[in-house]
Amino acid sequence: MTAPWRPCSVGDMMKDIDTPALVVDLDSLESNINKMSKIVEENYPNVKIRPHCKTHKCPNIAHMQMNSGAVGFCCQTITETDALVNAGINDIFISNQIIGLRKIRRVVGLAKIANISLCVDDADNVRDIDTVAGDLGIKMDVVVEVHVGAYRCGVNPGEPVAELAQLITELPNVNFKGLHCYQGRNQHQRKEGDRKKEVENVVALVKQSLEALSKRGIPCEYITGGGTGSFKYEASSTTFTEIQPGSYVFMDVDYGKNLNTDGSFYNEFKNSLYVLSTVQSKGTNPNRVVVDAGMKALSVDSGVPLLKDFPSITYNIGGDEHGVLTKMVDGEQMPKEIDELKVGDIIRLIPGHCDPTVNMHDWIIGLRGDKVECIWPVAGRGPGV
Ligand code: PLP
Numbered sequence: 001m002t003a004p005w006r007p008c009s010v011g012d013m014m015k016d017i018d019t020p021a022l023v024v025d026l027d028s029l030e031s032n033i034n035k036m037s038k039i040v041e042e043n044y045p046n047v048k049i050r051p052h053c054k055t056h057k058c059p060n061i062a063h064m065q066m067n068s069g070a071v072g073f074c075c076q077t078i079t080e081t082d083a084l085v086n087a088g089i090n091d092i093f094i095s096n097q098i099i100g101l102r103k104i105r106r107v108v109g110l111a112k113i114a115n116i117s118l119c120v121d122d123a124d125n126v127r128d129i130d131t132v133a134g135d136l137g138i139k140m141d142v143v144v145e146v147h148v149g150a151y152r153c154g155v156n157p158g159e160p161v162a163e164l165a166q167l168i169t170e171l172p173n174v175n176f177k178g179l180h181c182y183q184g185r186n187q188h189q190r191k192e193g194d195r196k197k198e199v200e201n202v203v204a205l206v207k208q209s210l211e212a213l214s215k216r217g218i219p220c221e222y223i224t225g226g227g228t229g230s231f232k233y234e235a236s237s238t239t240f241t242e243i244q245p246g247s248y249v250f251m252d253v254d255y256g257k258n259l260n261t262d263g264s265f266y267n268e269f270k271n272s273l274y275v276l277s278t279v280q281s282k283g284t285n286p287n288r289v290v291v292d293a294g295m296k297a298l299s300v301d302s303g304v305p306l307l308k309d310f311p312s313i314t315y316n317i318g319g320d321e322h323g324v325l326t327k328m329v330d331g332e333q334m335p336k337e338i339d340e341l342k343v344g345d346i347i348r349l350i351p352g353h354c355d356p357t358v359n360m361h362d363w364i365i366g367l368r369g370d371k372v373e374c375i376w377p378v379a380g381r382g383p384g385v
Pocket residue numbers: 052054055074095182184187226227228229244245246247248
């Protein structure tokens with residue numbers, strides 16, 4: 001396989017980057033990373049930050065977060081875990097079930113060289129991990145995932161949690177580390193009050209599970225969960241010991257729609273991630289400008305991107321390789337900014353959803369102002385292997 005094409009060189013200006021390309025504004029990225037550390041240090045000093053790698057899949061950014069006080073990382077896939085271990089990051093919680101002996105052998109193998117914990121919600125899967133860990137001569141830390149309202153993975157709170165934890169304590173090659181309690185659906189509830197209330201529900205379910213554990217005499221000092229939309233509530237709960245925010249490093253259009261209590265937009269963290277796209281055609285229709293970033297360059301599962309520099313222009317999906325810029329609202333005149341755009345111009349698109357957008361790109365290009373300062377591989381890219 002030939003190496004992926006590099007769309008620019010360090011020292012190039014933004015206008016010289018081949019598009020579509022994924023870029024990060026380094027000043028905003030650094031500000032977001034420092035802000036998260038500051039909020040947690042100042043307000044929740046007993047809570048640790050274990051950021052999620054799924055957002056950037058990029059060891060360079062992971063190191064920036066580690067340098068800013070993160071205790072380690074969450075990964076969702078083995079490919080992400082490989083990328084971070086290869087880059088020397090030594091404390092990783094895989095916050096997703098690893099199923100089948102083949103995959104389990106890969107992660108237990110990694111656990112021989114790095115501190116890795118696994119997420120479980122199934123007794124047979126726990127037995128498989130125990131067997132492989134025994135074969136490889138190590139003891140694996142496992143964390144029980146609790147279903148706290150996201151209707152995805154996890155055992156039900158209370159007794160089922162204690163039952164699985166009990167099995168773990170009885171097996172020789174696995175160690176019960178604690179509980180994974182992530183309520184993913186809560187992150188994008190628009191109203192801050194709703195997100196806060198939902199975390200209260202989550203905490204009640206965690207407490208119910210802790211009581212069931214305590215009745216069996218099983219100690220539990222590790223509770224992890226929470227994302228960019230809700231982390232303050234998990235962090236202030238006095239129940240969670242760790243938070244797992246991911247998107248705060250980049251933000252996206254969808255997160256930009258979350259609201260604060262006073263109804264203002266949640267803008268504690270800045271948009272730092274853009275897809276650069278070139279105007280490739282204006283055709284002869286004055287109401288249409290075609291750019292070269294379509295569904296292969298931008299994830300549209302949470303809505304279309306916004307134009308950073310032309311907020312009155314709408315991006316419409318134009319297919320796999322195209323976006324079509326048009327007027328904002330039917331019946332209105334084309335915003336006059338669109339006339340300013342010429343074939344060959346580059347625009348910055350704020351992705352609708354940052355994580356799957358990053359996964360489409362080989363490189364994250366770091367910009368300081370308009371200048372390329374670094375080009376980072378998205379080393380943990382992949383569909384989820
Ligand atoms: N933890 C888990 C288990 C996740 O699946 C995710 C994202 O989907 C996160 C943390 C990070 O959430 P966010 O990107 O909303 O900060």
